[in-house]
Amino acid sequence: MTKRLMRTGVVLFDGFELLDVAGPLECLGNLRDQFAVTLVGPVAGAVTSTQGPALVADVGWSDAPGVDLVVVPGGQGTRTLADDPAFCGWLAEWSAAASVVASVCTGAGLLASAGLLDGYRATSNKRSFAWVVGRSAQVEWVPKARWVHDRDRWTSAGVAAGIDMTLALVADLHGEELASGLAERIEYDWHRDAEWDPFAAINGLVDG
Amino acid sequence: MTKRLMRTGVVLFDGFELLDVAGPLECLGNLRDQFAVTLVGPVAGAVTSTQGPALVADVGWSDAPGVDLVVVPGGQGTRTLADDPAFCGWLAEWSAAASVVASVCTGAGLLASAGLLDGYRATSNKRSFAWVVGRSAQVEWVPKARWVHDRDRWTSAGVAAGIDMTLALVADLHGEELASGLAERIEYDWHRDAEWDPFAAINGLVDG
Numbered sequence: 365m366t367k368r369l370m371r372t373g374v375v376l377f378d379g380f381e382l383l384d385v386a387g388p389l390e391c392l393g394n395l396r397d398q399f400a401v402t403l404v405g406p407v408a409g410a411v412t413s414t415q416g417p418a419l420v421a422d423v424g425w426s427d428a429p430g431v432d433l434v435v436v437p438g439g440q441g442t443r444t445l446a447d448d449p450a451f452c453g454w455l456a457e458w459s460a461a462a463s464v465v466a467s468v469c470t471g472a473g474l475l476a477s478a479g480l481l482d483g484y485r486a487t488s489n490k491r492s493f494a495w496v497v498g499r500s501a502q503v504e505w506v507p508k509a510r511w512v513h514d515r516d517r518w519t520s521a522g523v524a525a526g527i528d529m530t531l532a533l534v535a536d537l538h539g540e541e542l543a544s545g546l547a548e549r550i551e552y553d554w555h556r557d558a559e560w561d562p563f564a565a566i567n568g569l570v571d572g
Numbered sequence: 573m574t575k576r577l578m579r580t581g582v583v584l585f586d587g588f589e590l591l592d593v594a595g596p597l598e599c600l601g602n603l604r605d606q607f608a609v610t611l612v613g614p615v616a617g618a619v620t621s622t623q624g625p626a627l628v629a630d631v632g633w634s635d636a637p638g639v640d641l642v643v644v645p646g647g648q649g650t651r652t653l654a655d656d657p658a659f660c661g662w663l664a665e666w667s668a669a670a671s672v673v674a675s676v677c678t679g680a681g682l683l684a685s686a687g688l689l690d691g692y693r694a695t696s697n698k699r700s701f702a703w704v705v706g707r708s709a710q711v712e713w714v715p716k717a718r719w720v721h722d723r724d725r726w727t728s729a730g731v732a733a734g735i736d737m738t739l740a741l742v743a744d745l746h747g748e749e750l751a752s753g754l755a756e757r758i759e760y761d762w763h764r765d766a767e768w769d770p771f772a773a774i775n776g777l778v779d780g
Contacts, residue, residue: 382601383758386594386625390731392625393590401624410618410628415601416609417594418628420618491757522759523598527732549699550591551730551771553761563759 369400370537373431373462375455375471376405376421379441382413387527388435391482391534394546396562398538415437425454434462438469438489440449446477446499456480466518466533468526475519476500485514489522490567508564510555521561528555575626577608578745581639581670583663583679584629587649590621592676595735596643599742602754606746612636622647633662642670646677646697646730654685664688674726674741676734683727684708693722697730698775716772718763722772729769736763 372392374385392399405411405421412418423429436455445451456478457466467475472488475481476499487509488496497505506512511520511529513536520529531554534545547554565572580600582593582735600607613619613629620626629638644663653659663688673778675683680696683689684707694703695717705713714720719728719737721744728737743751755762762767 381598382594383598386598389625390591390594390623392588393621393625396624403625410736413601415597416604417597417601417611420626420628443585490759522757524735524758524760548771549730550732550773551698552732553763553770555761562761563756 370398370433371429371431372399372401372433372435373404373458374401374435375415375437376411376419377445378406378412379414379439380411380437381439381469381523382415382417383421384437384439384471384526385413387405387524388468388530391454391527391546394549395534398449398534398542399433402429402431409491414441417473425451428458428499430461434459434465436465436467436471436474437526438467438471440494442470442473443495446473452478464516464518464533466529468520468529469522472496473499475517476503479507481517481519483491484517485512486517486519487521488519490561490563490569491522492545493567493569507569508561509558510561511558513558514530521563527552532556532558540552573704574757575670578606578641579637579639580607580609580641580643581612581636581666582609582643583645584611584619584627585649585653586614586620587622587647588619589647589677589731590625591644591731592621592647592679592734593621593627595677595732598758599735599738599754602757603742604749606742606750607641610637610761622649627681630641631658636666638669640671641697642667642673644673644675644679644682645734646675646679646681650678652683654681660686671692672724672726672741674728676737677730678704680704680727681707685726689725689727692725693720694725694727695720695729696727698769698771698777701777703773715777716769717766718769719766721766729771735760740764740766
């Protein structure tokens with residue numbers, strides 16, 4: 365179990381999915397002794413979500429500090445960024461020094477576009493699964509999973525699944541008790557089973 | 573069923589609970605044909621959550637436009653605001669013109685302090701239930717509930733419960749199909765039963 369303070373960078377971009385970011389941040393922001401979070405946007409300042417509200421980035425991508433944990437959300441903005449070589453190059457380089465790289469939802473499409481999932485098992489949002497899969501043939505995509513943990517990569521299914529994955533990550537790093545206590549504090553019905561995923565069948569990815 | 577665009581005001585204050593706000597906003601922000609959301613903070617600009625990240629308020633409280641739906645979150649900042657007559661007076665006056673007033677978590681303590689729950693049934697965060705109950709003896713407090721809907725008041729349990737309540741509110745206003753589709757889109761395991769609440773027993777409010 366890791367006991368040191370984990371420097372954590374959460375990526376923001378125009379058109380990020382609000383809950384993809386806010387779910388993990390609710391978890392990590394309540395564990396200040398374990399995680400020190402920096403929000404990293406295109407530049408420092410307000411970054412607007414797909415849903416409208418803006419979160420404030422602490423620093424711009426070019427000024428991103430070294431971190432131990434990278435978290436990449438999904439959202440409509442991924443569609444442009446996944447084809448942006450400058451962004452994908454930066455993400456690959458910045459993430460290379462991290463001990464854990466995680467994505468929520470279509471954030472997996474950004475990791476895949478940056479080559480960060482090559483040779484890994486991974487999952488993503490189930491409604492946009494085809495788009496994500498199309499980003500890399502070097503990934504073993506898992507259609508039915510709430511999240512996938514493969515070595516130093518964690519990828520979750522869509523939006524709310526990021527909360528389940530983050531709690532599982534907390535449990536993996538700091539023990540089940542801390543994660544359970546956090547889930548109770550935020551009154552969240554934590555799905556502890558990574559294979560629980562009714563949305564794969566709802567979206568026709570597996571037989572119902 | 574209401575079909576018109578609902579002007580929605582979400583209250584921000586220093587020390588709001590991030591997911592109390594972001595959960596409902598994820599839902600309402602994905603329904604732009606039904607809800608037009610304004611974030612209302614102490615003043616326009618960045619407002620810092622208990623968890624660290626800041627959301628950007630569109631306008632200050634004194635400039636708040638008239639709205640149909642008011643949403644008040646909880647968080648550590650409620651402890652100061654509940655004893656602030658200027659804030660509670662503003663909240664009471666602003667909310668008087670709304671057709672629906674809702675709270676998440678300890679936001680019920682602010683509604684109660686503003687007299688907005690007098691004569692209503694209501695619930696709140698289960699870990700801070702005693703503090704919230706102490707804000708008003710004129711409220712019929714419900715210790716075991718994921719949310720309570722009593723006429724034009726909706727109050728949810730802690731943090732993540734705000735998502736369940738918001739989906740139920742969407743279903744009440746616009747029908748079950750819209751709410752179900754939204755829950756599927758955000759891959760959220762919606763608790764449709766307002767009486768589902770394991771956290772009441774966990775926090776000793778009812779027998780387990």
